[in-house]
Amino acid sequence: MYKVCIFDLDGTLTNTLESITYSVNKTLDKLGLTNITMEQCRQFVGDGARVLMERTLQAVGDTKLERIESAMEVYGSVFGKNCTYHVMAYEGIMDMLEELEERGIKLAILSNKPHQQSIDVVARILGKHRFSCVNGQREGIEKKPDPAGVFQIMKCLQVTKEECLYIGDSEVDVETARRAGVTSIGVSWGFRSKEVLQNAGADYIIDRPCELLKFV
Numbered sequence: 685m686y687k688v689c690i691f692d693l694d695g696t697l698t699n700t701l702e703s704i705t706y707s708v709n710k711t712l713d714k715l716g717l718t719n720i721t722m723e724q725c726r727q728f729v730g731d732g733a734r735v736l737m738e739r740t741l742q743a744v745g746d747t748k749l750e751r752i753e754s755a756m757e758v759y760g761s762v763f764g765k766n767c768t769y770h771v772m773a774y775e776g777i778m779d780m781l782e783e784l785e786e787r788g789i790k791l792a793i794l795s796n797k798p799h800q801q802s803i804d805v806v807a808r809i810l811g812k813h814r815f816s817c818v819n820g821q822r823e824g825i826e827k828k829p830d831p832a833g834v835f836q837i838m839k840c841l842q843v844t845k846e847e848c849l850y851i852g853d854s855e856v857d858v859e860t861a862r863r864a865g866v867t868s869i870g871v872s873w874g875f876r877s878k879e880v881l882q883n884a885g886a887d888y889i890i891d892r893p894c895e896l897l898k899f900v
Contacts, residue, residue: 685847686789686847686848686849686867686899686900687788687789687790687841687843687847687848688789688790688791688792688816688837688838688841688843688847688848688849689784689789689790689791689792689848689849689851689896689900690792690793690794690834690837690848690849690850690851690866691791691792691793691794691851691852692793692794692795692850692851692852692853692854692857693793693795693797693802693805693806693820694729694730694795694797694853694874694875695729695730695852695853695854695871695874695875695876696851696852696853696857696871696874697773697774697777697781697793697810698771698772698773698774698777698805698809698810699771699772699773699774700767700771700797700805701722701725701726701729701875702722702769702770702771703763703766703767703768703769703770703771704725704729704736704763705720705721705722705725706766706769706770707759707762707763707766707767707769708720708725708736708737708740708759710762710766711737711755711758711759711762712740712744714758714762715751715754715755715758717741717744717745717746717751718744718745719744720740720743720744724740724743725740726875727739728740728743729875730796730854730855730856730875730876731796731827731828731856732796732821732827733756733759733760733763733796733797733798733821734752734756737752737755737756737759738752740755741755760798763798763801764800764801767797767801767804767805768804768805768808768809771805771808771809772809773809773810774873774893775893776892776893776894777810777893778810779893779894780893780894780896780897781810781814783894783897784896784897784900785814787897787900789900790816790841790843791814791815791816792815792816792817792818792819792837792841793806793815793817793818793819794817794819794828794833794834794837794850794860795819795820795821796820796821796827796828796856797820797821798820798821798822799819799820799821799822800820801820802818802819802820802821803818803820806818816840816841817836817837817840817841819833819836819837828856828857828859828860829856829857829859829860829863830860830863831860831863831864831865833860834848834850834860834861834864834866835864845864845865845866848864848866848867849866849867849868849869849896849899849900850864850866850867850868850869851868851869851870851871851896852868852869852870852871852874853870853871853872853873853874853875853876853881854874854875854876854880854881854884855876855880855881855883855884857870858870858881858884858885858886859884861887862885867887867888868885868886868887868888869886869887869888869889869890869896869899870882870884870886870888870889870890871889871890871891871893872889872890872891873891873892878891
């Protein structure tokens, strides 16, 4: 019986693509570089802020990443101020979370978004008190797809891998779940296609938030 749902954040619970694209392009503006499109940004996210900026710089011509340190410094400041810019929960997410709570399921978040911005988005958009753990990318814990973050949540909540579901929208999330030995559920409404999730080997794929409830 599953007792815990561990969620990815961006593209799974919240649509944050506009906030990320906005912050990336504000960073590029400050560096005097051309902007990227939202569709490019959709493909660049998922592996943490540094990889996002590396992919971005390469896309706009800095193939040797000569400006990566400057970009990271600027992006950290810009995104810190704009991480909730036009962010919203996907349709049906709030109802799903409320029903999970009513069923006694513990909720946790594991994201590759910087830790403080993860906390800020959750508090503003989803309600911080409903989650037992909110973990973003930070020093001391390897980012996904390393399973360290999943193991930390399991230890904190005193559950086994057999009692956990991991829910995410990308191939990174599927791989994280596989490495942690937990059941993976891909969501088709996020930043990656259903085909990507299928090719990544997701145990299950759902098309609407309410479909998660059949697993608990």
